[in-house]
Amino acid sequence: MNRFIATLAAATFLSSPLAAQDLEIDELTFGFIKLTDMAPLAIAYERGYFEDEGLFVTLVAQANWRVLLDGVIDGTLDGAHMLAGQPIAATIGYGTQANIITPFSMDLNGNGITVSNAVWEAMRPHVPSMDDGRPQHPISASALAPVVEEYRNEGRRFDMGMVFPVSTHNYELRFWLAAGGLNPGFYSPQDITGTIDADVFLSVTPPPQMPSTLDAGTIYGYAVGEPWNQQAVQRGIGVPVITDYELWPNNPEKVFGITEEFAEQNPNTTRAIVRALIRAGMWLDADDNANRSEAVEILSYPEYVGADEEVIGASMTGTFEYEAGDVREVPDFNVFFRYFATYPYYSDAVWYLTQMRRWGQIAEPQSDAWYHEVAAQVYRPDIYLEAARSLVEDGLVSEADFPWDTDGFRAPVTEMIDALPYDGRFPNAYIDAFPIGLHSTQHVSDGMVHD
Amino acid sequence: MTTLDPDFDAAREQRRARLFTRINKADAWFKVLGLSWITPVLKAIAGDNPRAQVGEVWRLLGVPLLAILAFMLMWGTLAPKVQTSLGAIPGPLQVWEQVENLTSDHIRQMDRANDFYARQDERNADRIANNQEPRFRTFTGAPTFYQQIQTSIVTVFFGFVVGTAIAVPLGIMAGLSPTANAAINPLVQIFKPVSPLAWLPIVSIVVSAVYTTQDGWFDKSFLISAITVTLCSLWPTLINTALGVASIDKDLVNVSKVLKMGTWAKITKLVLPSSLPLIFTGLRLSLGVGWMVLIAAEMLAQNPGLGKFIWDEFQNGSSQSLAKIMVAVFVIGIIGYLLDRVMFAIQSMFTFSNNR
Numbered sequence: 005m006n007r008f009i010a011t012l013a014a015a016t017f018l019s020s021p022l023a024a025q026d027l028e029i030d031e032l033t034f035g036f037i038k039l040t041d042m043a044p045l046a047i048a049y050e051r052g053y054f055e056d057e058g059l060f061v062t063l064v065a066q067a068n069w070r071v072l073l074d075g076v077i078d079g080t081l082d083g084a085h086m087l088a089g090q091p092i093a094a095t096i097g098y099g100t101q102a103n104i105i106t107p108f109s110m111d112l113n114g115n116g117i118t119v120s121n122a123v124w125e126a127m128r129p130h131v132p133s134m135d136d137g138r139p140q141h142p143i144s145a146s147a148l149a150p151v152v153e154e155y156r157n158e159g160r161r162f163d164m165g166m167v168f169p170v171s172t173h174n175y176e177l178r179f180w181l182a183a184g185g186l187n188p189g190f191y192s193p194q195d196i197t198g199t200i201d202a203d204v205f206l207s208v209t210p211p212p213q214m215p216s217t218l219d220a221g222t223i224y225g226y227a228v229g230e231p232w233n234q235q236a237v238q239r240g241i242g243v244p245v246i247t248d249y250e251l252w253p254n255n256p257e258k259v260f261g262i263t264e265e266f267a268e269q270n271p272n273t274t275r276a277i278v279r280a281l282i283r284a285g286m287w288l289d290a291d292d293n294a295n296r297s298e299a300v301e302i303l304s305y306p307e308y309v310g311a312d313e314e315v316i317g318a319s320m321t322g323t324f325e326y327e328a329g330d331v332r333e334v335p336d337f338n339v340f341f342r343y344f345a346t347y348p349y350y351s352d353a354v355w356y357l358t359q360m361r362r363w364g365q366i367a368e369p370q371s372d373a374w375y376h377e378v379a380a381q382v383y384r385p386d387i388y389l390e391a392a393r394s395l396v397e398d399g400l401v402s403e404a405d406f407p408w409d410t411d412g413f414r415a416p417v418t419e420m421i422d423a424l425p426y427d428g429r430f431p432n433a434y435i436d437a438f439p440i441g442l443h444s445t446q447h448v449s450d451g452m453v454h455d
Numbered sequence: 456m457t458t459l460d461p462d463f464d465a466a467r468e469q470r471r472a473r474l475f476t477r478i479n480k481a482d483a484w485f486k487v488l489g490l491s492w493i494t495p496v497l498k499a500i501a502g503d504n505p506r507a508q509v510g511e512v513w514r515l516l517g518v519p520l521l522a523i524l525a526f527m528l529m530w531g532t533l534a535p536k537v538q539t540s541l542g543a544i545p546g547p548l549q550v551w552e553q554v555e556n557l558t559s560d561h562i563r564q565m566d567r568a569n570d571f572y573a574r575q576d577e578r579n580a581d582r583i584a585n586n587q588e589p590r591f592r593t594f595t596g597a598p599t600f601y602q603q604i605q606t607s608i609v610t611v612f613f614g615f616v617v618g619t620a621i622a623v624p625l626g627i628m629a630g631l632s633p634t635a636n637a638a639i640n641p642l643v644q645i646f647k648p649v650s651p652l653a654w655l656p657i658v659s660i661v662v663s664a665v666y667t668t669q670d671g672w673f674d675k676s677f678l679i680s681a682i683t684v685t686l687c688s689l690w691p692t693l694i695n696t697a698l699g700v701a702s703i704d705k706d707l708v709n710v711s712k713v714l715k716m717g718t719w720a721k722i723t724k725l726v727l728p729s730s731l732p733l734i735f736t737g738l739r740l741s742l743g744v745g746w747m748v749l750i751a752a753e754m755l756a757q758n759p760g761l762g763k764f765i766w767d768e769f770q771n772g773s774s775q776s777l778a779k780i781m782v783a784v785f786v787i788g789i790i791g792y793l794l795d796r797v798m799f800a801i802q803s804m805f806t807f808s809n810n811r
């Protein structure tokens with residue numbers, strides 16, 4: 005396979021000088037956060053896919069999601085590894101308003117929820133065991149409810165960390181808590197802390213600082229991407245209780261975000277970027293993850309993720325370690341290409357919008373058509389398919405790797421942990437089905453939910 | 456027999472005296488370089504009372520070396536006993552290992568850069584063969600530890616030079632005219648104690664807004680770091696210059712009046728030379744402050760440099776991170792020391808008083 009790729013690389017290498025001529029700009033700076041799901045960027049750089057396209061890319065680690073988003077908006081960064089919620093929130097003007105689009109989904113799954121050792125000990129009696137004595141997964145947040153109750157009786161707030169108000173992790177943590185009967189709190193236009201009526205109080209911590217913050221006792225648990233759940237295990241300071249694969253198998257995760265202006269002014273460069281990223285995603289998933297150990301080594305370089313190889317490898321190579329020693333198979337923990345992972349589905353954007361509405365970040369009721377319009381404005385399968393088409397023409401990928409005929413909506417999902425079916429075509433019906441959360445006609449003001 | 460020859464004795468004495476004058480003169484330079492222990496060694500070789508010189512060498516070389524050794528021993532034995540979530544605190548050996556690792560990382564990155572340029576040359580050869588303009592791009596790999604050191608040093612000097620260019624004229628104004636002093640003083644008193652971390656957000660927002668030209672002269676991040684250094688390192692120079700200028704001998708000032716010197720001549724011929732020692736004291740303090748401020752600013756703003764290196768390693772949280780951060784701490788310390796020595800050396804070249 006490696007030789008095959010080398011031949012491919014050589015083939016494009018020869019053809020690239022001609023293609024490179026049409027690029028509007030060829031020197032680019034991309035931002036990323038130190039998480040294993042930035043892998044497509046590192047791989048596209050290290051394997052020379054960017055260079056094959058005639059792109060000279062500088063990858064720069066960013067301090068947190070806020071800095072990264074501001075960088076893309078003010079033009080210091082040409083593009084970035086983003087939370088799926090970031091381009092959507094920016095477009096609808098929640099936080100900073102900016103038209104950011106995503107022509108490429110970076111991965112599926114890859115997150116986990118971790119609690120401190122003390123909380124885990126208190127939770128454990130409420131978690132059913134399997135025959136061999138190990139806890140039965142997936143673990144519901146209902147096992148956490150008595151612990152939260154206990155803290156409240158002692159007069160302590162139960163604080164947990166997530167990485168950004170519009171992050172996947174915020175919505176996943178809320179999803180898990182609410183599915184277990186715990187209210188993670190509402191946002192309102194006046195109160196953007198998101199803690200109205202909360203049982204569990206969520207606050208923002210940058211991913212790489214999660215383990216240290218947990219260790220310091222500032223939070224009792226967190227939702228974050230890899231390797232920061234596995235690092236809690238390795239450092240002996242916490243126990244991951246659930247992965248997002250168990251919350252929603254093959255949920256959409258990070259995206260590659262650029263400004264709409266950039267895409268309009270530099271269509272050829274944009275297509276070249278997407279081409280390189282598609283090839284990187286393919287390489288990461290090729291031959292049943294055969295390249296993953298090489299990817300792990302690359303990611304462990306200090307300029308990328310920089311954590312120890314064992315820590316990164318723990319989740320990247322198809323396994324996940326819950327308690328120390330309790331290693332289980334999660335072959336799809338990180339998906340970079342299979343299941344059309346890189347195609348920007350409208351239904352993914354709609355799901356994030358429904359969660360923003362559910363927790364009050366979108367303050368007013370909206371029609372189904374509005375959800376679909378926003379999704380179509382942010383998610384740009386047209387750019388993606390154009391890049392994919394040119395790769396097929398160059399003989400670098402096969403026709404079957406891409407969903408050419410989809411209308412942009414995945415088949416309705418029924419395997420989510422709260423057992424509610426999700427169909428992106430009917431967002432308001434989905435919102436109304438949640439036992440905890442705003443319904444499609446409700447809004448929050450003055451710290452209270454109103455009908 | 457020779458000892459009876461008075462002429463010969465005298466000549467020898469003279470030679471010895473000359474030798475010792477020379478050693479004493481060199482001593483000033485050894486002090487500048489932080490190698491003052493060489494003087495007693497030379498003196499002993501030249502035939503001075505060895506016992507007294509051994510005492511000196513012991514005090515200047517033996518005691519410091521012993522202290523460092525004791526520190527290393529304590530560090531080496533105590534560090535492994537403290538378990539952190541990143542493993543035991545690294546001892547001197549592990550830290551040295553990371554010096555080697557960082558060096559090999561640097562070499563690896565340089566190799567990659569060379570490969571990149573080789574590929575570029577190949578591509579350009581193709582382009583020329585196809586009658587196209589060759590294109591040259593710089594390598595886009597991540598900066599290595601050594602490149603970060605270089606960035607930090609360049610930044611601190613840039614900020615410091617700008618700071619000096621502002622502080623010295625202002626200081627001279629404040630020193631010469633009590634009115635100017637009354638105007639400048641309150642502002643200095645208020646801004647002097649402000650932490651770099653407070654300046655940083657203001658500087659970064661203002662620079663982003665004002666420096667919008669894409670002329671490629673400076674990176675924004677470079678300007679932000681450098682200006683923060685400037686803002687924090689102005690004050691020691693300003694205050695010391697003002698003080699130095701204000702405390703010029705009254706007689707000299709009267710002489711300048713008698714000679715009817717112009718302001719410019721007065722400043723260059725009289726004010727500057729006599730206030731140089733204090734100006735340099737201020738400059739040394741400023742550079743020291745600037746260096747400390749820079750590391751903090753780089754850490755917070757994620758601007759390239761040693762501060763960013765430390766923050767990245769903290770975020771990496773790998774088993775090598777603590778040791779790498781310690782390497783950076785030592786490097787920062789050593790560079791800070793060298794910067795001070797450089798300023799001290801320049802000061803020694805320009806001034807002749809003992810007022811250092």
